[in-house]
Amino acid sequence: MPDTRFDQYYRYDALSAVLHDYAARHPALLRLASIGTSHEGRAIWLATVTAFELGDDRDKPGFWIDGNIHAPELAGSSACLYFIHTLLEGYGRDADITRCLDTRVFYICPRVNPDGAEWALSEPPAIIRSGTRAYPYDEAPARGLIREDIDGDGRVLSMRIADPDGPWKISTQDPRLLVPREATESGGDYYRLLPEGRIENYDGALIHTPPPAQGLDFNRNFPAKWREEAEQTGAGPFPASEPEVHSVVRFIAAHPNICGGVAFHCYSGVLLRPLSYESDDALPAEDLWVYRKIGAQGTALTGYPAASAFHEFRYHPKDIITGALDDWLYEQQGVFAWTVEIWSPQREAGIGEYRYIDWYRDHPIEDDLKLLKWNDAALNGAGFVPWYPYDHPQLGRVELGGWDPLFTFWNPPPALLEKEIARFPQWLVWHALLSPQLEWHELSATALGNDTYLIRAVVRNSGWLPSNITQLALDKKRVRGLVCELDLPAGARLSQGEARIELGQLEGRALKPASTFGWAGGVSDPTRNRAKAEWLVQAAPGTVISVRARHPRAGAISRELILS
Ligand SMILES: [Zn+2]
Incomplete structure (x- = not known):
């Protein structure tokens, strides 16, 4: 058995080597193939895992699993790798895994977006939403703030800039923490917050934050109620226009034996289900009943609550999202599919019930203090960089610091990764075993x-x-x-x-x-x-x-x- 490490994140070459090693060591259980090529020319690997001697994969009910379609959501790849590892280790030892691989097949694509992940894992990291192709325009924005590691310390943090009109002030409870300035308050020290970066064509007065040059969101590019860019940011020029999405769509459409699926994302610690764009009233009652049963077992086995994307995970109460993979799997393929958001720093910090995206709009300051305490105790302070002065080439004296989100918020810190991704295998095997046979x-x-x-x-x-x-x-x-x-x-x-x-x-x-x-x-x-x-x-x-x-x-x- 290859000694895969789950206290680290794999760059593309290392991830490819691990997958090839699995295939070489377990030819009876795992076959590796490329389902397409990314924008930058990387193979998109897909592992087919089943007991091949007991039947061809296409003759068995299947289950789709993917990860890391969003560039910085690297733990999705880790969850897929960990699951493959669990299957290979468990076959012949664990009764459910053995029965599952004897009678079903898993199609596992650990890194749908190898280019974006590679950018996130480069030093310093370059963080984009999904694809590295410039979109919707070929050129970078002519002016405004470009997010980058401006002081060359390998991190992209925040800049706080003293400004009498700033909406933030330093907390009296913890000087690291910025808290909102009161509505009618004046006469104190206030700050404006911006992402770390340089300002293209700065005029000394106005700072714009243009959308990033790489504006694609692959999880808005699927053909599920796809809407054009003006309605759905990141949608791409037409459904499945991007090679990564097209590869997934073509593979799944060519495998009607796929009976369900899970797409691993980060973060929030929740099992999300379709529809994203319409109320539960739009689902057939039978499907809602079954979704609830699968979700309840998911909660029992993973510890994550199950929630409707439409009712509980909205970026804005008036906005919907379209073109997501789980919606496409449900709406077009007609199978039960999920988006699993791995990891919740809020829950780790002891903030009990919290409502995902709504929490960012409003929550008590006590929650922020809990997060800082958790950072100090559990992460040895690695997640939050205390503010330090920096002479910005354009803005003069500013301070850099704040949360370093990549391996604190967006992904589990490497030391806590294995514990987090160990939540899923049992539910995935159970889910696959639900299929008709x-x-x-x-x-x-x-x-x-x-x-x-x-x-x-x-x-x-x-x-x-x-x-x-x-x-x-x-x-x-x-x-x-x-x-x-x-x-x-x-x-x-x-x-x-x-x-x-x-x-x-x-x-x-x-x-x-x-x-x-x-x-x-x-x-x-x-x-x-x-x-x-x-x-x-x-x-x-x-x-x-x-x-x-x-x-x-x-x-x-x-x-x-x-x-x-
Ligand atoms: Zn995501």
């Missing part, structure tokens, strides 16, 4: 005389979810039903029935009630998880025929029968 209930050939045989195939869904997965997939006809086929050799003849029979969807147990006492009396469980096909075949005794059942999501099974 085809199995033979009965397969028989009965001799009726005169070289005539009755072939009877009964197929069952042994999984928890129905074969269609979501109600939405059923309503919008996004998923084909079960197909049962007979393959006859030369000399055999079908005398009744059609060689290919369509059998529709198979029920699962996901929507069964919680009590055996139903609304109108007792509960009834007819065998809607089974389907039957029958054929009459004319063939000589000893003929070998083949029967195959396949469903785009629930898998494919086949068996040979010897007529006797």
